[in-house]
Amino acid sequence: MHTACHECDLLVDIPDLPEGSKAVCPRCDYVITSKHRNSQDRVLAYAITALIFLILSFIFPFLTFSAQGQDRTVTLVQSITVLANENFISLSIIIFSAIIVIPALYLLSAIYIYISFKIKKLLPYTVTQLKLIGHLQHWSMAEIFLIGILVSFVKIASLADVTLGLSFWSYVLFIIFMTATILHIDQHQAWRWLIALNPEKQSKQHIPSDYKSCDVCMSLAEAGAEHCLVCGSKLHHRIENSLQKTWALLITSVILYIPANLLPIMHTVFLGEETANTLLGGVLVLWKHGSYPIAIIIFIASVLVPVIKIVILSWLCYSIQSRSQKSFKQKTRLYRFTELIGRWSMVDVFVVAILVALIKLGNIMSIYPGWGAVAFAGMVVTSVLAAMSFDPRLIWDNANQESDHE
Numbered sequence: 001m002h003t004a005c006h007e008c009d010l011l012v013d014i015p016d017l018p019e020g021s022k023a024v025c026p027r028c029d030y031v032i033t034s035k036h037r038n039s040q041d042r043v044l045a046y047a048i049t050a051l052i053f054l055i056l057s058f059i060f061p062f063l064t065f066s067a068q069g070q071d072r073t074v075t076l077v078q079s080i081t082v083l084a085n086e087n088f089i090s091l092s093i094i095i096f097s098a099i100i101v102i103p104a105l106y107l108l109s110a111i112y113i114y115i116s117f118k119i120k121k122l123l124p125y126t127v128t129q130l131k132l133i134g135h136l137q138h139w140s141m142a143e144i145f146l147i148g149i150l151v152s153f154v155k156i157a158s159l160a161d162v163t164l165g166l167s168f169w170s171y172v173l174f175i176i177f178m179t180a181t182i183l184h185i186d187q188h189q190a191w192r193w194l195i196a197l198n199p200e201k202q203s204k205q206h207i208p209s210d211y212k213s214c215d216v217c218m219s220l221a222e223a224g225a226e227h228c229l230v231c232g233s234k235l236h237h238r239i240e241n242s243l244q245k246t247w248a249l250l251i252t253s254v255i256l257y258i259p260a261n262l263l264p265i266m267h268t269v270f271l272g273e274e275t276a277n278t279l280l281g282g283v284l285v286l287w288k289h290g291s292y293p294i295a296i297i298i299f300i301a302s303v304l305v306p307v308i309k310i311v312i313l314s315w316l317c318y319s320i321q322s323r324s325q326k327s328f329k330q331k332t333r334l335y336r337f338t339e340l341i342g343r344w345s346m347v348d349v350f351v352v353a354i355l356v357a358l359i360k361l362g363n364i365m366s367i368y369p370g371w372g373a374v375a376f377a378g379m380v381v382t383s384v385l386a387a388m389s390f391d392p393r394l395i396w397d398n399a400n401q402e403s404d405h406e
């Protein structure tokens with residue numbers, strides 16, 4: 001079975017792999033496919049369990065905050081909708097999608113697709129669902145939300161007691177099973193199972209002499225073809241205008257980084273007195289109070305990660321445009337690194353959401369969101385989009401040109 005590597009476009013012949021092994025691209029080390037043991041049963045079991053725990057986490061109290069003889073209990077949904085009630089609807093929508101809607105859609109689609117595989121019958125819309133989960137996995141941030149909750153505890157530990165409700169533990173279990181589901185879904189393998197269920201599409205599988213590779217299902221198509229025969233996606237030799245899109249999104253991200261750091265991410269009212277808190281200010285307060293690990297985590301996730309990501313992606317774009325002939329493998333690794341770290345910048349946005357939802361004791365102690373948090377969330381979203389619009393195969397096109405001349 002021939003496949004073009006998703007990240008360097010090298011044509012690789014993948015044999016029928018035994019369970020428990022994986023196929024790695026010989027040129028760029030990209031893991032093309034990994035065959036897990038009993039992956040169909042496992043994905044179904046993990047996804048259904050994750051979905052049950054997600055539903056349970058709506059029912060019970062999520063967190064309880066007690067200070068000065070007053071209690072406040074919030075549910076999971078309230079921990080996000082409080083933002084919407086305070087005119088931060090955009091922020092509320094981003095968080096709601098990232099920690100509930102997208103993971104739920106992902107799980108439902110995964111269950112549907114794998115039932116189709118299990119009963120060996122192609123159910124309607126399986127192709128659409130499989131395309132969908134390929135996109136959704138970039139946007140699920142449930143595990144980052146959990147870190148955000150833990151950071152919030154440290155921030156308020158000196159002011160109040162926080163009790164974890166049943167829903168909190170249910171949400172933790174949901175994250176564990178959700179992660180297991182994501183790790184066991186192998187896109188390459190899933191598309192091959194889908195093709196096997198549809199013999200009509202299978203018969204068209206062959207190796208064209210001059211090919212385009214489908215970004216979505218990794219099938220090969222004739223160079224002249226417009227749409228993929230297997231999944232119907234529009235075919236591109238490379239992502240169209242990849243560098244221009246990446247540059248535009250990077251610049252937007254840099255612009256948003258400025259208000260994200262200058263504007264307050266939240267306002268604190270303590271005994272009638274209001275203070276504005278910026279992101280760096282928050283890090284300094286944590287440091288002064290001796291919460292060094294948390295101060296370092298927030299500093300790395302919120303201040304360093306965005307800068308590192310923007311610098312690496314800009315450098316990659318620049319090196320492609322200047323036709324660099326060096327260190328292709330290292331550049332591909334750097335690209336993978338930016339994809340991995342980018343989403344973690346959302347931690348502080350989640351911290352703001354949790355604090356705003358929990359700390360509502362009128363003039364004694366209350367926290368309100370600030371526009372810095374919105375700019376920050378916008379920056380994370382644009383930087384994730386920038387990494388997605390970057391086509392790593394462009395790095396290797398320079399290498400291919402070199403070998404053409406030899």
Ligand SMILES: [Zn+2]
Pocket residue numbers: 005006007008009010025026027028029030
């Ligand atoms: Zn490769």
Ligand SMILES: [Zn+2]
Pocket residue numbers: 214215216217218219228229230231232233
């Ligand atoms: Zn396709």
